[in-house]
Amino acid sequence: MFTGEKIAELLEQLGVTHVVTVPDSTIGRWQSAIEERAATRLVRVCREGEAWQVAAGLYLGGATPLVLIQCTGLLESGDAIRNAIHDFGLPLFAIIGYRSYLNQDTIPGDTCLIFTEPTLDAWRIDYRLVSEPAQFDEIGAHRAACGDAGVPGAILLAEGKA
Amino acid sequence: MTATTTTETARTTGMSAKDALAAVHAARGARDIVITTMTPARDWMLLPPTPLDLVFVPSAMGGAPSMGLGLALAQPNRRVIVCNGDGSMLMNLGSLVSIVNARATNLVVIVFVNGTYEVTGSQPVPGAGVVDYAALARAAGFESVHAYASIEEWRSDVRHVIGAPGPTFVSLAVEPVHGQPGPKSPGPARERARRFMEALDA
Ligand SMILES: Cc1ncc(C[n+]2csc(CCOP(=O)(O)OP(=O)(O)O)c2C)c(N)n1
Numbered sequence: 001m002f003t004g005e006k007i008a009e010l011l012e013q014l015g016v017t018h019v020v021t022v023p024d025s026t027i028g029r030w031q032s033a034i035e036e037r038a039a040t041r042l043v044r045v046c047r048e049g050e051a052w053q054v055a056a057g058l059y060l061g062g063a064t065p066l067v068l069i070q071c072t073g074l075l076e077s078g079d080a081i082r083n084a085i086h087d088f089g090l091p092l093f094a095i096i097g098y099r100s101y102l103n104q105d106t107i108p109g110d111t112c113l114i115f116t117e118p119t120l121d122a123w124r125i126d127y128r129l130v131s132e133p134a135q136f137d138e139i140g141a142h143r144a145a146c147g148d149a150g151v152p153g154a155i156l157l158a159e160g161k162a
Numbered sequence: 163m164t165a166t167t168t169t170e171t172a173r174t175t176g177m178s179a180k181d182a183l184a185a186v187h188a189a190r191g192a193r194d195i196v197i198t199t200m201t202p203a204r205d206w207m208l209l210p211p212t213p214l215d216l217v218f219v220p221s222a223m224g225g226a227p228s229m230g231l232g233l234a235l236a237q238p239n240r241r242v243i244v245c246n247g248d249g250s251m252l253m254n255l256g257s258l259v260s261i262v263n264a265r266a267t268n269l270v271v272i273v274f275v276n277g278t279y280e281v282t283g284s285q286p287v288p289g290a291g292v293v294d295y296a297a298l299a300r301a302a303g304f305e306s307v308h309a310y311a312s313i314e315e316w317r318s319d320v321r322h323v324i325g326a327p328g329p330t331f332v333s334l335a336v337e338p339v340h341g342q343p344g345p346k347s348p349g350p351a352r353e354r355a356r357r358f359m360e361a362l363d364a
Binding site for chain 2: 018043045050057058059080084087089
């Protein structure tokens with residue numbers, strides 16, 4: 001839906017210093033554009049639970065991290081989210097790819113569609129669903145609003161194939 | 163990164179975790195951040211605290227090295243020392259790969275290898291007595307890797323080991339202690355996070 005250049009430019013405008021990530025076939029395509037930006041460092045991790053914990057350390061150290069993962073990775077991140085956001089109270093922000101939302105050609109009946117949004121609600125993460133290009137500005141607006149309020153938040157970015 | 167430096171000693175006996183931590187406490191620099199979790203956190207809290215201690219209790223088990231990686235990247239002019247349990251290390255082995263990949267030269271991961279999940283009643287960890295943590299770290303790409311079973315050797319080397327360019331991995335064979343309570347949170351985590359951030363700013 002969005003090019004890597006457009007996302008990378010937005011992240012730079014938002015003051016994001018580190019993007020902590022595990023790719024999928026949509027958000028993974030943004031990596032090279034993000035890496036080209038001097039102001040934003042890409043941090044590759046091996047699983048998504050790790051991503052929240054690295055982001056927690058970055059935030060404590062005074063950086064402005066963003067977690068960039070697929071919704072499958074959100075589902076494996078529970079204890080890390082609980083600890084970082086709810087024990088230590090860190091207002092971490094994520095962009096989460098919403099697998100199969102736009103079409104289910106690759107995975108008909110993808111159960112991600114059943115569990116992703118209830119999981120975000122369970123973790124009390126204020127999220128906005130971005131499902132069409134016209135909503136691009138909502139990404140920055142929601143990030144800014146969460147930043148101003150000092151609360152965690154997420155963008156759930158509709159994707160097609162896995 | 164430094165050239166490979168490996169110190170292997172016999173693994174048949176272990177040192178006391180409290181003594182090993184006391185050596186870290188004596189050797190850490192004034193600007194160093196120290197993250198502790200599980201029984202290393204419990205025993206660290208017996209030593210005089212500093213504002214740059216991050217007692218990772220409550221934790222997400224396994225998360226301490228990742229938290230350390232984030233801090234090391236955000237604070238490149240400080241050294242970050244992580245004191246981790248072996249069960250916790252097993253829960254997040256991928257973090258070793260992430261740390262090397264991120265070239266976190268100011269990060270030191272110390273694993274207290276007691277072969278048990280001591281906090282939960284000393285059940286054996288998978289691979290107790292078999293897993294070679296130093297070899298795992300080396301295989302993940304760490305070049306500065308050390309293993310100690312003798313407190314005398316650890317005491318004499320600790321300053322040099324944590325002071326050298328990293329990322330650095332240390333495996334300490336420590337005696338399991340049975341029947342002790344686990345670490346207790348030293349206070350509300352949110353408040354501690356706030357104070358820790360202030361200390362980094364100061
Ligand atoms: C995700 C998760 N699984 C299980 C537990 C229960 N638990 C708490 S402490 C602990 C053992 C920790 O073992 P280790 O890291 O080896 O440290 P030690 O207790 O030996 O110091 C376990 C399994 C937990 N807290 N979180």
